[in-house]
Amino acid sequence: MSEHKWEAVVGLEVHAQLKTRSKTFCRCSTAFGDEPNSNVCPVCLGLPGALPVLNREAVAMAVKTALAFGAAVKKQSILARKNYFYPDLPKGYQISQYEKPFSTGGQVEARLEDGTAKIVHLTRIHLEEDAGKSLHTSSEAGTALDLNRCGTPLIEIVSEPEIHSSAEAYGYLYRLRQTLLYLGVCDGNMEEGSLRCDANISVRPLGQKKLGTRTEVKNLNSFRGVEKAINYEVERQISVLESGGQVVQETLLWDADKQLVRPMRTKEEANDYRYFPDPDLLPLVIESSWVEEIEKSLPELPMVREKRFVEKYGLPQYDANVLTATREVADYFEETVRLSQGYEPKKVSNWIMSEVLAVLAEKNIEITDLAVKPAHLAGLFALMNKGTISGKIAKQVFEEMSRTGKTADEIVKAQGLVQISDADTIKEVVARVIASNPGQAEEYRAGKEKVFGFFVGQIMKETKGKANPQLVNELLRAALGKS
């Protein structure tokens, strides 16, 4: 194989839709899934005479993102027109940034599966508007246009060509998306297109400095798609080169159905975009006082939080990664810990990673939609701590809590699930069980230890699982004549 011979070089361009209420240059709603062409006005329809006015909220979110990645925010940048004809582009140009983007530099710390980190530097982040959507129907009906998305704000985050494998690309995208979600600037939904990725891919002999000829692969609408497309394209380029051919600089589309890349029609790529500053807009001025204000509003970022979870709560790195995957889960964990005095953070972590995340996956809901709030979960832990219920019963109660939204106390009381810790009561059950199974008792006394489990099971059955397991063990051993 060729892995030891070739090095893949990948740069990613990620388009993230900003979660503003209104569009980049008009007041239309950015809501997804509304009736086609219902969120439009003269400005985003590109009607004659209409003019753009920049949405300050979009700039604030863009700046927030730049700051989160340690990028420099320019005091003055230029909004430029990118000229091309396409039916879903009403003005015949897209307002974007070209020579002077609002942000340059910065970095993303990708975490790889082996736990190591990989720094990928950013070239730039710029602000632009989205186009509409063309809906290609049957040939008779032609193409329909939905211009609701037209003018929705995007940021394009461009990485340096420093990614050398699909796994690194995955780690980069994971961290990027996670951070955008932490910042609350993007919903990160790749299926709905709020996060889109294009990859610039080339290969070169390992050790060579000069970059090989690159291709641009578009239409990568899932993390797996990005990985697969990179693997596919890298292999394709290597086989072209190894068979003595040359890589052609071109734009390719990833076909997720057929799992391959194919060339875009040349007409679509042969564009000279003729960028020039948009005369309808003044230079974008971002005052340093505004930047400072935004910087103060930055939340704790995932990497920092991850580290803090390890240090403050003594969690293993794995737990910290899982719990900080989203800001909401991390908040849930911390709030539960805060309310569960005397219950170890690691135990809280175990519960969330097993029970809570399982329920979320099963119900396909977000943690914020979960009926069991941190206070409820802490209440459950308190009952366990006091010995009111056993861990086994607790799982049963949790299931009930997530279904009904009731507190652990309510459920335990209503269903009589309080743990039996009264020694006399248990002794009585133990005696009864031994008496009705004399054969097994004999076997045990003859040294067949396994039978002990049989008795525990019978006792639990009798007490509907409520008997305090420690007491059962103790009293059973005593009754069977061994301790």
Add this chain to the structure above:
Amino acid sequence: MSEIRKMSASELADSLAAGKISSGEACREFLEAIRNDNHNAVISLRGEEALTEAEAVDRERSKGENLPPYAGLPLLVKDNIVVRGGVPTTCASKILENFISPYDAHVVENLKKSRTVILGKTNMDEFAMGSSTENSAFGPVRGPVDPERVPGGSSGGSAAAVALRLAPAALGSDTGGSIRQPAAFCGLFGLKPTYGRVSRYGLVAFGSSLDQIGPLTCTVRDAALLLSIIAGHDSRDSTSAAVPVPDYSSALDREIKGLKIGLPREYFPDYLDSRIRERVMTQVRKLEEQGAEIEEITLPHTDYAIAVYYIVATAEASANLARFDGVRYGHRTSQAGDVIEMYNRSRSEGFGPEVKRRIMLGTYVLSAGYYDAYYLKAQKVRTLIVQDFLEAFEKVNLIITPTTPSVAWKLGHFEDNPVQMYLQDIFTVTANLAGLPAMSVPAGTVDGLPVGAQLIGRHFDEATIFKAASKLEGGK
């Protein structure tokens, strides 16, 4: 001609306010005159709507209700300013022949708020590209003084209509002289306000960094009246300035004693027709007699202005006109194959030759490999031209030049030589490049054809222009 038609806009507004004339009567009079006219100055009429609006004003007035000062005043608007519903906004182009705007331009909102009545839309060079109003899909406008000559352009329809008294006043737009040059050719006052003074929202863009809407009138007072209606900040135009609008009418009567006026030597070149120079100097002397101080100044980068202008304006136009693609509105070819062919045919059929020429020029100067040599260089020289003016305005309050190097030419004169026609804009494009307010005022005639003198003021100082211009009105 009836007394109503002879009145200036201010006089008519006063008569309307005093109840001496009804708006309905005035509007009917002008609508009738437009219908009977054969200069092709007006391309669409809001006949019934105008009368309905006029009669509503009359009813309210007869009931003694409070009305804005110019309520009921009929006006015309250039057809690149969108008016909601009713009549189309065509820009005198086949590509927008049937386009009806779903919204009003900012200036139209202001006209409606002030309860003035828009009678109709005036003819123009297609998308305001031209200096003669011959480039209209609806045929050329004939000059009001001599029908064999052009009225100037691109606001030639507005200028001819006002000169022919088809309306008391009209709005035009000016990207490189399109208000001032036709005003000069038709013997009118034509003002291009400071860039940013009047919102461009709803003005179909030609050169976005140059375009301004302004009045064409037969008196300075009328120009002040119209500017006071349309000026002011509009949050929908990012280039609209939040600068207070003064009371222009009170500026008119002020003295000009001590006013410093510069004569830039580059605007009085040797090749200038000596009779035009003479007419302009006559106006200069009138101002001097009233106490203005005249001095020669220099604007050294003037020679580059035409080249810079035709690069910047066409570059912006090439993008501004991309939206006319036949997809959502406007002309779409009846015989399209794929989408590319649909674009090509719709645009080829919809645009006239001058518009195509400018789109191609603009596309060229923005193209990879040419951008630096043309567009970028032009922007740098534009900065130098602005600098010239700023330096000059440290010494003087006002600049006077001829508006045009010649009087109105015969229809078809530049048909085979568009660049020669571009050169006719030499004295007017600089005010657009520098964003300065400038007004053409009548300065007598040469061979019976009107000549214009141009007053250029400091940024946002239209008041000084009005003040000086009012001293040049020959008893009007």
